[in-house]
Amino acid sequence: MKVQLVSNLLDANSAIAHDLRQGFSRRGIFVLNLMSAPGAGKTTILERTVELLRERLRIAVIEGDICTTIDAERIARQGVPAVQINTEGACHLDAHMIARALETLPLDLLDLLIIENVGNLVCPAEFDLGEDLKAMVISVTEGNDKPAKYPLMFHEARAILANKIDLLPYTNFDLAVLRRDLDELNPEAPLFPVSARTGEGLEAWADWLAAAVKNKQSTTAAD
Amino acid sequence: MKVQLVSNLLDANSAIAHDLRQGFSRRGIFVLNLMSAPGAGKTTILERTVELLRERLRIAVIEGDICTTIDAERIARQGVPAVQINTEGACHLDAHMIARALETLPLDLLDLLIIENVGNLVCPAEFDLGEDLKAMVISVTEGNDKPAKYPLMFHEARAILANKIDLLPYTNFDLAVLRRDLDELNPEAPLFPVSARTGEGLEAWADWLAAAVKNKQSTTAAD
Numbered sequence: 487m488k489v490q491l492v493s494n495l496l497d498a499n500s501a502i503a504h505d506l507r508q509g510f511s512r513r514g515i516f517v518l519n520l521m522s523a524p525g526a527g528k529t530t531i532l533e534r535t536v537e538l539l540r541e542r543l544r545i546a547v548i549e550g551d552i553c554t555t556i557d558a559e560r561i562a563r564q565g566v567p568a569v570q571i572n573t574e575g576a577c578h579l580d581a582h583m584i585a586r587a588l589e590t591l592p593l594d595l596l597d598l599l600i601i602e603n604v605g606n607l608v609c610p611a612e613f614d615l616g617e618d619l620k621a622m623v624i625s626v627t628e629g630n631d632k633p634a635k636y637p638l639m640f641h642e643a644r645a646i647l648a649n650k651i652d653l654l655p656y657t658n659f660d661l662a663v664l665r666r667d668l669d670e671l672n673p674e675a676p677l678f679p680v681s682a683r684t685g686e687g688l689e690a691w692a693d694w695l696a697a698a699v700k701n702k703q704s705t706t707a708a709d
Numbered sequence: 710m711k712v713q714l715v716s717n718l719l720d721a722n723s724a725i726a727h728d729l730r731q732g733f734s735r736r737g738i739f740v741l742n743l744m745s746a747p748g749a750g751k752t753t754i755l756e757r758t759v760e761l762l763r764e765r766l767r768i769a770v771i772e773g774d775i776c777t778t779i780d781a782e783r784i785a786r787q788g789v790p791a792v793q794i795n796t797e798g799a800c801h802l803d804a805h806m807i808a809r810a811l812e813t814l815p816l817d818l819l820d821l822l823i824i825e826n827v828g829n830l831v832c833p834a835e836f837d838l839g840e841d842l843k844a845m846v847i848s849v850t851e852g853n854d855k856p857a858k859y860p861l862m863f864h865e866a867r868a869i870l871a872n873k874i875d876l877l878p879y880t881n882f883d884l885a886v887l888r889r890d891l892d893e894l895n896p897e898a899p900l901f902p903v904s905a906r907t908g909e910g911l912e913a914w915a916d917w918l919a920a921a922v923k924n925k926q927s928t929t930a931a932d
Contacts, residue, residue, distance in 0.1 A: 628748025
């Protein structure tokens with residue numbers, strides 16, 4: 487009974503996500519779904535990413551949190567449209583929430599839509615939001631055992647950002663060990679060591695993301 | 710339909726948790742349910758706590774993770790019984806999982822059972838495990854916005870550990886702001902600033918926990 491319902495929920499989500507994905511492609515919008523544990527630094531990374539890309543791409547952001555509008559306010563200060571979804575207890579975003587949030591965004595004027603998921607290393611990985619790219623952030627303060635303990639998230643992500651590398655000297659985290667673990671779980675995903683605080687490494691990430699957006703748009707235009 | 714099932718699930722969990730709580734009280738076992746985001750340092754705190762208390766109390770530990778037995782192996786090295794529950798995808802422990810794990814523990818020879826929940830700031834707070842005390846760990850590297858964003862967890866905890874205070878000089882985290890936020894959400898919960906790495910602050914936490922165990926045992930004995 488329990489398994490049955492979970493499967494129905496995921497099926498219903500997939501159907502909505504499928505429609506979202508078609509709509510995004512029709513409009514040439516590239517969609518990033520960014521995930522991490524609480525406090526890994528997603529929002530600060532997004533502030534910096536928007537700063538680096540807003541001259542090159544038309545960007546909007548959907549912020550997912552259980553409550554508060556803190557994050558959408560932070561992003562709106564960067565001068566791009568930002569919507570806040572409050573899940574009111576739910577531990578992840580689902581495709582239906584995204585569909586409703588889209589109603590408030592200027593979809594015909596966007597190149598890149600960034601969705602910041604609820605801070606959670608488990609449930610968000612299971613819910614398709616119609617995105618082109620799932621990416622995740624691990625903070626180096628979280629420890630090297632995270633890929634072993636949360637393999638689905640590390641396997642599903644198509645790009646991984648290791649944040650807070652300015653704190654590396656004060657932790658026992660080893661980036662080489664992380665790369666080795668990813669070689670097992672997810673060998674093709676690029677790893678971007680970054681510090682959202684100092685800005686180190688974020689240009690490489692932003693350039694890679696911009697290239698992925700352009701690549702989708704040129705493919706769509708050729709259809 | 711969805712709400713209905715969630716409510717049934719929680720009702721079923723509460724019924725099992727109620728039985729667990731009666732069994733623990735009958736045996737004079739104090740139960741701690743320890744929660745946090747991934748990578749906040751729960752396991753290292755438990756290693757240190759066991760080290761500080763194992764001469765005074767008979768302790769066992771139940772480790773909850775989606776997969777791997779890394780944490781139970783770490784605790785077993787401290788010379789106390791440790792059981793690993795693998796939730797196989799589930800983002801929290803429930804009372805039924807605890808009931809099954811208990812079958813492998815020497816319940817008549819225990820004063821303190823510590824349950825380390827799955828690393829997740831959302832779902833574990835909703836599932837009663839029959840514990841006497843919910844406690845939570847926040848790492849100071851996670852940022853000051855966590856109580857606003859995950860209010861249920863910060864409200865439900867009866868004790869809060871702020872870990873990794875050795876990293877305070879390298880972050881913009883403010884312990885006074887955390888205390889002020891807790892004064893709103895949860896004024897009676899003590900806040901223990903600790904560093905699991907250096908050991909700072911952990912004796913105060915361990916002494917407080919030992920006093921809570923003794924308090925329950927003297928109350929139970931008086932019945």
